[in-house]
Amino acid sequence: MDAKKTGELIAARRRELGLSQEELAARLHVTDKAVSKWETGRGMPGIESLEPLAEALGLSVSEILGGRRLTAEELPKAAGGQIVETMQERLRLLRGVLAALIVIAALAGMYFGYHYFGSAPEADLEALAKKAEEYLGARDSGAAVGIAETERRGDYLAALCTDDQGNWCMCVYDRDSVFPDRWRAGGGKPSLTAGKLGSWNFGNPREAVIILCGGDLPEEAAFYTFQNSGITYTCPIENRRVLDVFLLPDNTDISSDWMELLDENGAPLDWPLEGAAEAVP
Incomplete structure (x- = not known):
């Protein structure tokens, strides 16, 4: 994902729709400063803002993340790739959480085992x-x-x-x-x-x-x-x-x-x- 390209697409599409940054921010329940950061590439929309932003601009989430408009033929493929990428990211996150839980459980077991079996x-x-x-x-x-x-x-x-x-x-x-x-x-x-x-x-x-x-x-x-x-x-x-x-x-x-x-x-x-x-x- 290229934050600059994503920002340029958001700004261009907003102007096409005749919306100001304040009006777009009001629709998304964010500040106009947040919209400004997106459009200048100094920040990316959060996960919770992607779908509302795509709906407000008449774009797909894949287009916003890719930073360009997609053809009718590209949209299904991009959407499928986005789903796979999202699933992979969630799987990596889940693995990280599980690894952390395993470490915590092992440390807790060692701590309580030391006290129980040492007494x-x-x-x-x-x-x-x-x-x-x-x-x-x-x-x-x-x-x-x-x-x-x-x-x-x-x-x-x-x-x-x-x-x-x-x-x-x-x-x-x-x-x-x-x-x-x-x-x-x-x-x-x-x-x-x-x-x-x-x-x-x-x-x-x-x-x-x-x-x-x-x-x-x-x-x-x-x-x-x-x-x-x-x-x-x-x-x-x-x-x-x-x-x-x-x-x-x-x-x-x-x-x-x-x-x-x-x-x-x-x-x-x-x-x-x-x-x-x-x-x-």
Whole structure:
């Protein structure tokens, strides 16, 4: 299509019909500036204006697009070519839209798949154990890892894990941002010494998160204590295991100092602990 030839044909035919640019524009519901741009080749009529323009000028759409008058013999052929060209253009547009939709669908699938398959529901302990192994690292022994206990507070879920060889670990999961009923592994302790108490602590803008954990604790251990911000916390021990999640609001102190194991009378036990609390910035 030649915009200059099309413009010359529009201008010539308008003058033949004795129409001004303003009168032609009024018939087409466009501005006279638009008609002026067409006639000077500085613009082409939009698709929505082609048929009304052709009707107003007594021309065919093929003639306007071709920029010249056609004979009676040329008109059918030109019209057929115009139909084919229009169909091809629409097909190219459709293919482009379909390609874009396929890309969008693929990206959406990858995004949602990453969130769904990278997380596990709280009730599926086997899936949670697998996510813990993937995040913390598979055990060299090849022993099957299972979850002995879970504890959830707010947007955090902790799992105390063990295997059939007496190895212990602890994994922390965050609530998934897309599937809020599923959990993503995001921290923890790859190895816990059996019989010792340890901790995994971190903070966020809202609160300090303190997680106490341990397995195969001494039978005489009935309680444990730790300090944070000058406050001493005393908590019970059940089944020789500890898994407690503390959310301390408006607190920037993520320490858990002076951990002790106590007997049923509250007396400290002479028993080695995991050591200083492991804090995550």
